[in-house]
Amino acid sequence: MKLARNLLFGTAFSLIAANSALAADDATVKIGDLTWTGAKAIGHVIQAVINGPLDSEAVIVEGLSDGSIIAAGMDKGDGSADVYTDLWMPNRAAIWDKYIDGAKTVGHNEPYKGTQKMYVPSFMADKVSSVDDLKDPEIAAMFDKDGNGKGEYWSGDAGWKSTRMWQVKFKSYGLDELWEPEILPDATFKAQLKTAMQREQPILFYYWTPEWVHAAYDITPLDEPARTEGCENVNLDKEDWLEASSFACASEDASIYVAYSKSLETRNPPVAKFLSQMALDPAVVNEWILKIGRDKMDPRDVAEDWVANNMDVVNSWIE
Structure with a gap:
């Protein structure tokens, strides 16, 4: 018992x-x-x-x-x-x-609140100050790293929705004939940015605030068209997201x-x-x-x- x-x-x-x-x-x-x-x-x-x-x-x-x-x-x-x-x-x-x-x-x-913009080093701001400047083939050629006739811009990491967003923007601005996205991890891009700033080389890239690159480097955002009704129509989750979306204005603060x-x-x-x-x-x-x-x-x-x-x-x- x-x-x-x-x-x-x-x-x-x-x-x-x-x-x-x-x-x-x-x-x-x-x-x-x-x-x-x-x-x-x-x-x-x-x-x-x-x-x-x-x-x-x-x-x-x-x-x-x-x-x-x-x-x-x-x-x-x-x-x-x-x-x-x-x-x-x-x-x-x-x-x-x-x-x-x-x-x-x-x-x-x-x-x-956060911002999302496309940037260049400030030493290039006299040549490139708006997305309209990116329509110039001579400007695009300055950013052509691999010699294929298109300038490169960093649109973000592979898993980010903002990476797709910038590809939609470049298409909507009529820039996809002259420009192509680089899709790289953030750490890889930051290494590229450090080298470009040290050597005063052209580099075009997406970035956001808050982030430490704004304190570490002198960089300038590009002007984009003001927001108007219907300027942003994106569906980044669709299978044909690039064709199905349009975005031809500045991003709203996040x-x-x-x-x-x-x-x-x-x-x-x-x-x-x-x-x-x-x-x-x-x-x-x-x-x-x-x-x-x-x-x-x-x-x-x-x-x-x-x-x-x-x-x-x-x-x-x-x-």
Whole structure:
């Protein structure tokens, strides 16, 4: 009888321990691992707040860098993906429409603003100041790296919707006969930019704010036509996205959000509240990017130091 009671107690204790472990794992916050520096900085700050002042647990899932996969994980609510650190709108309108406005399984904070423009080094601004200048074959020839008769411009990384957006823009501006996109990882492009700036070579490229290249280099954005009704008609998720889209005006300033799975509202309510209240200052984000991207500091160290020294801001996010 005593043996039976001991076995029953042992079984009950094992079930309680197992359930506690499952509950702890269910509360663990999985943060996406987006590739650009701003997203990485924000992700590490989120992790530092959750693991520090909130006394919970968050992990950045290495390699979880596809925005569509992160969004699908947030929608499932199974803990496979909980946080999309840097959701650019309207670039990711398909995610917004499907999961935030549609399924209502994804929440978000108040956004900060970002810009998206095409740039040249300022030492070239007297020759190239607007997209109209790019229609000149002699200008395009200055940017022709491989001698195939077309100038190259960096439109972004292969996984970015903005990479498609700029290809649509160049087509809509009538530039695709003279220009072709270079689709390269951000780190590869930054190495090219550094060389071009040092050697004062022509380079044409997409970039955004906030980012550290604006502090490191003297660069100038190209003028584009003002926005008018109907100037932007894009569907970047269609199979024939390039043919089906048009975009012949300046990009609207982006609204950039932290998005999160609403399943956290039951799995880890303090974290859900924090993510909904997190208010990012673009100037502060740029400071993080400078330290991580230009100065090569460890993102975790940057985040933890900032959180420790800015608890007044952090408390406004979590209280």
